[in-house]
Amino acid sequence: MTDASANPLLLPSRLPYQLPDYAHIRPEHYLPAFELAFEEHLQEVAAITRVRSMPTFENTMVPLETSGQLLGDVARAFYTVSSSDATDEIQAVEEKLAPLMAAHEDAIQLDGQLYWRIKTLHDKLDTLELDAEQRYLVQRWYREMTHAGAGLDDDAKKRLTELNTQLSTLTTAFDKNLLADTNELAVVFDDASELAGLSDGELSAASQAATDRGLDGKYLVTLVLPTGHPYLSSLTDHGARERIMAASRTRASRGNDHDNRETLVQIVRLRAERAQLLGYASHAAYVTADETAGTPEAVHDLLRRLAVPAARNAHHEQAALQASAGSDITAADWAFYTEKVRQAQYAIDTTALRPWFEAERVLRDGVFYAATKLYGITFTERDDLQTYHPDARVFEVHNEDGSPQGLYILDLYTRDTKRGGAWMNSIVDQSALRGTKAVVVNNLNVSKPASGPTLLSFDEVNTLFHEFGHALHGLFATVTFPHFAGTEVFRDFVEFPSQVNEMWMLWPEVLENYAKHLETGEPLPADVVEKLHASESFNQGFETSEYLAAAWLDQAWHSLSREAAAADLDVAGFEASALADIGLDNPAVPTRYSSTYFQHVFSGGYSAGYYSYIWSEVLDADTVEWFKENGGLTRANGDRFRQRLLGVGGSKDPLEAYRDFRGRDADIAPLLKRRGLDG
Known part of the structure; x- marks a missing residue:
């Protein structure tokens, strides 16, 4: 029997904002805590279904929303660690946990008695005296x-549970394989001369990474999640670029123990079978039915509409790059010659801007500064609060009137135990019903220099602003019911607030406050800023094409019927056919994620939903126009955006919330102009 007194996960946190007591949590604490939390949650739901009186909001929905609090607390604490610091012990816990969590979720979601009570309320919704959030809770x-x-029926539910359990195991295996193969494929260089073009800080990070693996005197370039590595734009040695690109593109497809090809095919087949069981033609149809898109056809129409001009623009860009190179170029060369052409056309080299993007200044004088100007919030670092890893820093967030809003945690640096990419997650969700405030985390994968300041690339600065937009969404959502907390919105809407926040990166008042040279303190020269704005649509053919290729690949896999998915599927052949179908099969412009390392859709929450970024960007681009038309970085604008969009969390239909903010539906024209697709 679990001894609650000896397990910090089963004791109320005594830390501010109910931050988990990570200083005392050990890997062996998680599974016993989950087991007790599962049982407690089932008992809480059983108490609801045992009520003999007819369902009311008070005897069904309110206790349902208070149930499962311990499980939510334990799960958020664990999954924060399993994504950010997945040691061997944590990975072992996750493998055991995956089928248990799937089974428990099914036990709640498929509970016939609970469903009857909620359906009864839903059927008579118009006769109930409920406020807007209560009404939407029943509907959702x-x-x-x-x-x-x-x-x-019971037989179908039994098969559905089996499918969900198998899928949970497979998606966990996909993630584990990818992390292991990514670490194995880190590229070792014997001499610094092979890495000519990198900054001193980047060389220092590569040297330290090699030392950490016992390779003293060598240099190790670890891989990032997307196909293209940031170093490809700087490395002058074509051979070095090719080695990194080759390592990136072969991840989890080398025929070793970490090969993901059979795993992903099984995932596709089981998802297709599950969709058919639930009455849908494909997994994509199943997913989009409960998103703002509605149908895969709507998604396909948008992707095809954008793919034609994107591919056309990419071919024009390729011709310019080849003229600069004096020969044909490969995918490994694109980023390098892009900077050459950018410099020739706009007299700007984004790889040379790092001294103006010192990480601490970007954070405090850029990201935080913009948030303070817009929303009046302030940030105080809490060195007294310990998180799950020494690199993760805690900031307390207060409103302008001094009232506490929550905690923000930044985990900036890459490590072998952290999955690739960048993301936001919640450790504690805000809920008036439970009396909790938000604790949110941003994770990036920036290389950590052995010593000295951390200098960010142009793209890394943009990523920090982007992920902080998610954090603001999580911090600002002010709801009664935990079901609507933070970023609990439709998947194809969730990227909207984060994309909007990117605009402040180059907003004049913000940029001049943080973009100051590390050594001289001089601001980024005005002519450079003008060139950055002038070149905003530069290379958009490539960037749009690589993104659309990945989004289409996701749709292609998940639009398969059960019968089609059961066929003999060759992963490489399927990819080639899918990309040719949409006209995005240019070898020099590889898909942002190939199937075997497409973590978003085969182990993350974006299956049949990677289109969400461009779908949300329609709203984002239209919103940027609104801010420009209404004075930009003002408290009035920030308050309106916070109250009508960020603050509602998931408690309102997102498109209704957008119309409330904007006064109309979004216009696609600003997106087409931004990406150079309006020609």
């Missing part, structure tokens, strides 16, 4: 349980 629970299969 009914919709989500129906979508999950709660209305199926």
